[in-house]
Amino acid sequence: MRGPLLLAWKYVTYNRTKTFILVACIFLTVLLPVAVKILLDKFESQIVSRADTTPAVIGARGSDLDLALSALYFKRTDAGTVPFSETATIEKHGIAIPVYSKFTAREFPVVATTLDYYAFRGLQIAEGNMLTTLGDCAIGSRVAAELGIKPGDQLLSDRETVLDIGGMTPLKMNVTGVFAPTNSADDNGVFVDLKTAWVIEGLGHGHQDLENVEDELMVMSRDDGEIVASPAVVPYLEITENNIDSFHFHGEMDDFPVSAIIAVTPDEKSETLLEGNYGQGNATAQFVRPSIVVRELMDLVFKVKSVFDANAVLIGVSTALLLLLVILLSLKLRAREMQTMFKIGASRNTNAKLQLYEMGFIFLISGILVAIAVRVLMQYSGEFVQRMLIG
Amino acid sequence: MKFERQNKSQILLTAFCVLAVSGCGTEDPNPVNPGFSALNAKSNRVVAVAYPLAYISERLLEGTQVSVEFPGAESDNPGNWQPPEETVASMQEADLVITNGPGVTYAQWLIRVTLARNKTCISAADFPIADFITVNDHRIVHRHGPEGEHSHPYMVPYSWLDPAVLEKQARKIASNLVSVYPDNEETITRNLGELSEDLKKLTRKLEDLRRTDQLSVLSANPNLKFLTRAAGINDIHLLWLEGIPEQPQADIDAKSAEDSGPDQPELRWVETDGARAMLWPSTLGAAPEITGWQTINIDLLDKQPESGDYLSVMDDNIEQLVSLLN
Numbered sequence: 069m070r071g072p073l074l075l076a077w078k079y080v081t082y083n084r085t086k087t088f089i090l091v092a093c094i095f096l097t098v099l100l101p102v103a104v105k106i107l108l109d110k111f112e113s114q115i116v117s118r119a120d121t122t123p124a125v126i127g128a129r130g131s132d133l134d135l136a137l138s139a140l141y142f143k144r145t146d147a148g149t150v151p152f153s154e155t156a157t158i159e160k161h162g163i164a165i166p167v168y169s170k171f172t173a174r175e176f177p178v179v180a181t182t183l184d185y186y187a188f189r190g191l192q193i194a195e196g197n198m199l200t201t202l203g204d205c206a207i208g209s210r211v212a213a214e215l216g217i218k219p220g221d222q223l224l225s226d227r228e229t230v231l232d233i234g235g236m237t238p239l240k241m242n243v244t245g246v247f248a249p250t251n252s253a254d255d256n257g258v259f260v261d262l263k264t265a266w267v268i269e270g271l272g273h274g275h276q277d278l279e280n281v282e283d284e285l286m287v288m289s290r291d292d293g294e295i296v297a298s299p300a301v302v303p304y305l306e307i308t309e310n311n312i313d314s315f316h317f318h319g320e321m322d323d324f325p326v327s328a329i330i331a332v333t334p335d336e337k338s339e340t341l342l343e344g345n346y347g348q349g350n351a352t353a354q355f356v357r358p359s360i361v362v363r364e365l366m367d368l369v370f371k372v373k374s375v376f377d378a379n380a381v382l383i384g385v386s387t388a389l390l391l392l393l394v395i396l397l398s399l400k401l402r403a404r405e406m407q408t409m410f411k412i413g414a415s416r417n418t419n420a421k422l423q424l425y426e427m428g429f430i431f432l433i434s435g436i437l438v439a440i441a442v443r444v445l446m447q448y449s450g451e452f453v454q455r456m457l458i459g
Numbered sequence: 460m461k462f463e464r465q466n467k468s469q470i471l472l473t474a475f476c477v478l479a480v481s482g483c484g485t486e487d488p489n490p491v492n493p494g495f496s497a498l499n500a501k502s503n504r505v506v507a508v509a510y511p512l513a514y515i516s517e518r519l520l521e522g523t524q525v526s527v528e529f530p531g532a533e534s535d536n537p538g539n540w541q542p543p544e545e546t547v548a549s550m551q552e553a554d555l556v557i558t559n560g561p562g563v564t565y566a567q568w569l570i571r572v573t574l575a576r577n578k579t580c581i582s583a584a585d586f587p588i589a590d591f592i593t594v595n596d597h598r599i600v601h602r603h604g605p606e607g608e609h610s611h612p613y614m615v616p617y618s619w620l621d622p623a624v625l626e627k628q629a630r631k632i633a634s635n636l637v638s639v640y641p642d643n644e645e646t647i648t649r650n651l652g653e654l655s656e657d658l659k660k661l662t663r664k665l666e667d668l669r670r671t672d673q674l675s676v677l678s679a680n681p682n683l684k685f686l687t688r689a690a691g692i693n694d695i696h697l698l699w700l701e702g703i704p705e706q707p708q709a710d711i712d713a714k715s716a717e718d719s720g721p722d723q724p725e726l727r728w729v730e731t732d733g734a735r736a737m738l739w740p741s742t743l744g745a746a747p748e749i750t751g752w753q754t755i756n757i758d759l760l761d762k763q764p765e766s767g768d769y770l771s772v773m774d775d776n777i778e779q780l781v782s783l784l785n
Contacts, residue, residue: 123494155576163498163577183551183575187498200547202571244544261573272570312541312571334495 072418076425080433086398087430090391094434097387099441101380106442108373110449111456112366115140118252119362121189124339126150126158126346127328129354136361139328141253142169142177149325150353152262156322161342162333166326168265172226173241176211179257180265180326186247188332189254195219196245202267202315203307205241205260209249219245222306223258225268239268240306251450263317266324267307272317274304331355395427498577504528505636506550507557508566509537511619511760512582514769515629516557518654519636523643528553531566532763536742538616539567547572554639557632559583562591565616580635582628583618590624591615592688594681594696613681613700617759620686622661622773629654657770664777665689668784675726676783677711678738679703679746683757687738690780693726699743708749711737729783736783755779 080087118140127135128148137143149168158164165188168180185191186198196219199206205223207215217223225238241260249255266272304311317324333339346355399406406419505520506528507513513529520527530546531537542550550556556574559565560581583590592615619625633651637644669691676687678696687694695718697710704710718726729736734753739746742761746754757776758764764772 121494159577162495166576182577183573184498184577187500187575188494190497197544198548198551199573200544200551201541201573204573263570263573309541313539315571317570332494332498 072421073425076422076429079422079426080429087433090394090430091434091437093387093391094431095437095441097384098434098438100383101377102438102442103445104373104376104380106445106449107453108369110453111369114252114450114453115362116359116366119358122330122358123333124331124342125328125356125358126154126164126331126353127356129352132354132356132361133365135328135354135356136358138169139167139330140358140362142167142179142257144170144172144177147327149327150329151322152324152326153322154326154353155329157345158329158331158342161338161345162331165330165332166262167328167330168262168326170325170327171228171265171268173205173223173258174215174226176208176215176256176258178205178225178260178265178268180260180262182262184332185330186259188330189250189252191250191254192248193245194248196243199244199259199261201242201307202261202263202312203239203242204244204264205258206245206247207243207259208247208255208257210255211258212246217243217246219243237268237270237305239264242307251454253454255454262324262326266317266321267315269325271319271324272315274307274311274313274315395423399423501554501639502552504553505555505557506530506553508569509559509619509761510763511625511769512557512559512628512632513763515625515632515654516636519629519633519647519650520643521650522646523640525554525636525640525643529763537761538565541568542572547574550574554578555580555635557582557635559616559618559628562586562614563616563618564614565618580632582631582635585627585631586624590618590627592681592684594684596698615681615684617682617685619760619769620683620757620773620776621689622658622665623689624685626655626658626662629658661770661773661777662689664774664781668692668777668780670784672727674729674784676729676736676738677714677752679740679743682740682742682759683738686757686776686780690777690784692729692780692784694738695726703743703747707747711749711752731783755783 119136122140125135125139127138128150130147131145134143134145134147138145138147149170152166155164155166163184165182165184167185169177171178171180179185183198193206194209195212196206207217207223212218215223221243223241223243225241227238241258241264247254247259263272304314307315331339331342333342343355345351346353409419409422410416503525505516505525507516508529508531510529510531513527516527528549529537530542530550531540533546534540534542550572551574555578557580558569560583563583563586594613594615618628629651633647636647640647665686666689673691673693675693675695678684678687678694679699681694681696681698682700684694684696695714697714699707699710731753734751737746737749737752737754739754739756741756741758746756757779758772760769760772767775
């Protein structure tokens with residue numbers, strides 16, 4: 069490097085404060101809209117790909133979006149529940165995969181579903197074994213990493229509220245396996261059998277054998293083969309080999325709740341017929357295509373983004389004008405410096421080059437910084453968006 | 460020159476036709492959902508939770524490449540055991556798990572394990588209400604949990620002791636097997652026809668036992684009711700479901716007194732050499748000596764018979780009733 073280029077570089081490195089301010093101005097002005105675009109593209113690709121692989125969801129009537137998010141991301145929403153018996157309607161047309169995500173375990177969603185879900189999402193056990201028994205759970209890779217849990221450990225479900233002392237009894241679940249990472253909401257789930265979630269809910273439980281109980285305080289009355297249990301009978305908090313035989317459910321399983329049911333039909337015709345079932349006025353549940361719901365959501369997001377884009381353009385223009393002002397003021401301040409350059413033989417052209425190179429260096433440094441930031445952002449945007457979606 | 464022009468036209472026409480045909484071929488009006496195909500991968504294995512269901516499945520799948528497993532054979536009590544994890548994992552890989560289903564729940568452990576829902580065959584799903592047998596004098600009342608007070612009547616699970624009922628189950632199992640293995644439809648349908656004939660023979664033998672003057676027998680527990688109902692016998696049951704009580708005689712005397720009270724219709728007991736007949740389910744083990752009662756062993760077919768199969772054991776059971784009633 070020599071001549072005006074060297075002089076320009078020396079000027080830029082000598083006036084560090086001025087250079088830093090100008091570089092920061094350009095860096096932030098360019099990075100902000102670029103970062104938003106990268107994150108939004110990632111968000112769109114992730115949410116759309118998960119929605120596209122989920123052909124249809126059936127759930128309580130109400131918000132389409134709440135239902136789709138509950139089935140796709142196990143969000144605890146106000147979407148309500150449908151009875152388990154709804155699966156029978158779906159099974160006339162294809163495979164029904166119920167999902168119940170009402171509970172949490174150390175703030176991760178407890179996702180109660182059937183074995184079909186794992187085959188449907190392509191979830192593979194990376195460590196340990198698949199859940200086999202009531203009270204078992206298999207956890208997503210992020211749950212295992214963040215909680216430091218491995219197969220053989222136990223995980224306690226959370227109470228619905230901290231103040232709910234007399235309410236739902238937490239269940240100590242046995243971790244049987246950890247799923248391989250999928251970079252999806254499934255990494256964040258604590259997967260259990262539906263029946264285990266119903267035990268957490270109190271619809272099923274295990275307790276001492278009342279026919280052979282020694283402590284008579286446990287029994288309110290015995291009459292002609294009928295045994296009335298007293299409130300002193302406390303349900304077991306964990307399911308073990310010794311007490312599993314005592315677990316039973318109260319009521320009809322068909323009436324038990326699920327948050328949503330993923331419907332996987334063999335072909336489009338069956339899917340359309342299934343949709344027809346829920347299109348009638350007296351239908352108690354609704355049929356939702358997550359791909360459509362998510363695209364509607366994305367349309368809304370892009371409308372907001374267009375406002376943001378216009379804002380970014382205005383900020384860009386104002387930054388450019390500010391830069392111009394800084395350069396013009398700088399030229400005035402540096403008039404004596406330019407005079408000196410003339411006196412030692414530098415042409416007008418050389419002076420112009422000097423100014424140009426100085427700005428070139430500033431833009432170059434800003435460009436390099438933006439490129440580095442974009443690269444970092446691209447690398448971590450998937451994880452960032454995933455966290456944002458899972459919440 | 461003329462030939463060249465003609466040749467060009469032919470080539471263009473052929474190319475147009477090829478494009479048109481290939482265009483038609485690629486557009487499937489009703490494409491198969493790949494997610495559905497992934498959920499329907501086959502292992503050519505079927506699991507039955509009770510021996511008679513395994514027998515039915517084996518008969519239906521005779522001549523196919525599909526194998527039938529009965530993991531309960533490892534247990535002394537296939538209806539209420541806890542299968543080891545590896546057994547459950549193996550069941551999870553099966554194409555179909557054949558069960559009785561609600562109302563005739565035999566495998567009580569099913570609610571305690573994780574199995575694929577869409578791969579479970581509920582063979583009693585098409586039963587009319589009249590087919591189920593409820594025992595109202597055995598129940599536990601609970602007063603805890605969100606549901607408040609509630610009780611569970613005992614539902615008799617041994618549906619296969621009535622061959623006519625088992626035939627309905629066989630039809631349901633066959634229809635499920637055809638859905639899973641559509642390529643074997645012809646074989647399964649033919650096998651179902653042959654199996655139905657065998658079951659009908661047993662049904663006819665039981666129907667021949669029905670009389671206008673209904674006779675009564677005492678049963679150690681209600682588990683024989685599918686058999687006694689099919690034979691038209693009035694089955695007065697005790698509640699020895701968990702085992703023989705410490706004082707069986709006292710239990711029997713109390714039951715006899717209760718059913719012979721002044722406000723009760725007079726019972727015509729089946730008697731042999733002055734001793735009344737008491738049906739004894741195989742699950743209770745060896746019958747003790749009970750004064751005034753002669754016990755007749757009935758095999759509940761919980762386990763695979765050491766010799767013979769479902770048909771021969773049921774035939775023996777029916778023969779016992781024939782000799783008793785005649």
